Amino acid sequence: MDIYYGVLIFIFGLVLGSFYTVVGERLPDGKSLINPPSHCPNCNHRLGILELIPVLSFIILGGKCKKCKSKIPILSTLIETTTAILFLFAYLKFGISINLFVALTFISMLVIVIVSDIRYMVICDEVLIIGNIIIFILLIISIGLKASLFALFYGMTSFVIMLSIKTLGDMIFRKESMGGGDIKLMFTFGLVLGIPSSVASIFLASFIGLPISLIMMKNNKSHELPFGPYLSVAAIILLLSGIDIINVLVNM
Ligand SMILES: [Zn+2]
Secondary structure, three states, X not given: OOHHHHHHHHHHHHHHHHHHHHHHHHHHHOOOOOOOOOEOOOOOOEOOXXXXXXXXXXXXXXXXXXXXXXXXXXXXXXXXHHHHHHHHHHHHHHOOOHHHHHHHHHHHHHHHHHHHHHHHOOOOXXXXXXXXXXXXXXXXXXXXXXXXXXXXXXXXXXXXXXHHHHHHHHHHHOXXXXXHHHHHHHHHHHHHHOHHHHHHHHHHHHHHHHHHHHHHHHHHOOOOXXXXXXXXXXXXXXXXXXXXXXXXXXXX
């Protein structure tokens, strides 16, 4: 790894992560992404340039608003750091290549999905559509049109598999077993990871999600929990792990 690129990509991840938090928190609510500018949720104090630096500002300000001293939610800092670390891992795995940009787009989509699904139980179509288009164009550049059309087919197949699981789940549980967003998400998984990894992500997500859901249900008594974040975490693990045999990206 070239340390210069590594640092650059990490900073890039911090800045974009900060933007993704804004997208994930505002888009499902129909709010503008630029207006109002970032402000303290407590006193509406508009953040200056020095208060907007990802992570650093949080540390310098001691996690408190400069004006009213109320606590700044840690979520944003957490998302920024996570995005940066994931970007760095993607660079370590793919190097400087078109595939790296596919991976970064994929991670970006999923970070927004995680924020919006946790906050509103919504996965925005805009995010999925824009992400899919960017990924498809990058795939054509990276692996050629023919292989990209195969990837498209993998996406559609994964979508149909998830739709079948949902239909079956609805029949068994006699209620909505899964959100539409989770099914649409599976199209992107198929496109980037291929069919076996997409199916694996469902199992991995259930494996990660089950204990967490049980604990949350016990404490909150809430029975509606988003599945999207678990799917996203699972997909990122599969993308960045060493399981190359089943990745579209690495196979072609
Ligand atoms: Zn404040």
